[in-house]
Amino acid sequence: MAVIELKNLTYHYPLSETPALQSIDLEVEEGEFLAIVGANGAGKSTLCYTISGFIPHFFKGELAGSVNVAGMDPTKANLGTCVQKVGLVFQNPFNQISGSKFTVYEEIAFGLENLGVDPQEMRERVDEIIRRTRIADLRDRSPYALSGGQQQRVALASILVMKPQILVLDEPTSQLDPIGSQEVFQVIKEMALQGMTIVMAEHKVEWLAEYADRVLALSAGQIIKLGTPQEVFSSSELPKHGVGISRYTQVARRALQENLWLEGRRMPVTLDESIEGFREIIP
Ligand SMILES: Nc1ncnc2c1ncn2[C@@H]1O[C@H](COP(=O)(O)OP(=O)(O)OP(=O)(O)O)[C@@H](O)[C@H]1O
Ligand SMILES: [Mg+2]
Known part of the structure; x- marks a missing residue:
């Protein structure tokens, strides 16, 4: 069953004449791990924002076509409803930090606290995610006093702990070292195998080839290829569009x-x- 369905989707940022996304048709099945690749400015983040409801609730602009995500139309539902079903890990982890918590532990618990989750369950879920994302050593540190890669892991943990039905990750390993990147891919794959639907914008093609079920290649807001990693990454067209092989x-x-x-x-x-x-x- 498709949990993400985009039909003839075109989006313009405010005051922009060129569409950031153009005529996008896409269906993603439950539990699928879909990767988005494309050069800088191709529209990866814009697609992540559209699936997670930040477009049009946060970024206004003009959206045409239809969007259905987790049984709702994010353009009509409010952002609060969207974020409970779809978790977005931002490209810049700094944007994920709430700004109101003093430790990494509290930061990760913040979303669950807002939902009124029972304290015992909250502790268990936060501890489990801290273990799975391997950030036990950061637990009592300030979320602001971290390196970019450490912040990226904390941002991922703060979304994973919410167990969203759909997880959208915008270049979640951009600041991680090679081992850290592989660990993130492993955690994400486990989540997909447990039924979570994953959409991940990412440049690391070797890892995507290993872990993703399908790959969507974007160029100038349009889909240039959509298929298995083998079909997409072996295509000789990709380098012409600035996608690494x-x-x-x-x-x-x-x-x-x-x-x-x-x-x-x-x-x-x-x-x-x-x-x-x-x-x-x-x-
Ligand atoms: N807030 C904005 N207002 C106007 N145009 C924007 C805005 N954000 C992005 N764009 C434009 O939309 C297009 C797609 O940008 P987007 O950020 O989605 O690309 P991307 O594939 O995520 O790139 P990157 O690899 O650099 O993260 C680009 O042409 C960009 O200049
Ligand atoms: Mg981006």
């Missing part, structure tokens, strides 16, 4: 020129696909 694809393309890759064999996007391809040619 997997290093495994890069190696195979070069190997093809050097006669080290079978002509006609599909381009790999993951390490396993790459090894499979080389096994065929190297005895």
Whole structure:
């Protein structure tokens, strides 16, 4: 069942003549992990805002077409209702911090506190998320006195703890180190396997190839490709639109020129696909 349905969606920011999103048709199934890729300015954040209701409630502008998310029309529902069903992890983690809490622990508990969740349940949920996002060492620190990557983990934890039906993440690993990035991908994948629907704007194609179910590539507000990571990332069109390709694809393309890759064999996007391809040619 589709939990996100966008039909012929076009959006203009206020006073902008060029649409930031144009004629977008998209359906995302429950429990699916959809990745959004695209160059700077392609419309990734705008799409994240539209799915989570920040457009048109926070960013005004002109929205045409239809949006249905978790059984509601976020353009008609109020933002309070939207945020309970759809959690958005902002591109800049600084924007996520409430500004009213002194410790990371309190910051993560803040949303549950507002919902009036029982204190015992609240403690259990916050402790579990702190453990899963591996930020126990930050628990008593001020949310403001953290590095960018630490803040990014706290921002993620503060949304995950709410257990939204749909989780929208806007470049959640942009400031994380390689191990931190992989940990985030793992946590997100676990959430998807438990039924949470994930939409993630992200540039790290190798990790997306490994973890995402489908990939949507945007360019200048339009969908240029939508399919499995293999279909999208092996496409030779992507670099023309400023989308990076997997290093495994890069190696195979070069190997093809050097006669080290079978002509006609599909381009790999993951390490396993790459090894499979080389096994065929190297005895
Ligand atoms: N508040 C705004 N007002 C007017 N135009 C905006 C606003 N925010 C973004 N835009 C424009 O909308 C388009 C899409 O921007 P968006 O932020 O969605 O891109 P993005 O893919 O998230 O880029 P990045 O990789 O840099 O985060 C761009 O042309 C941008 O200039
Ligand atoms: Mg963005």
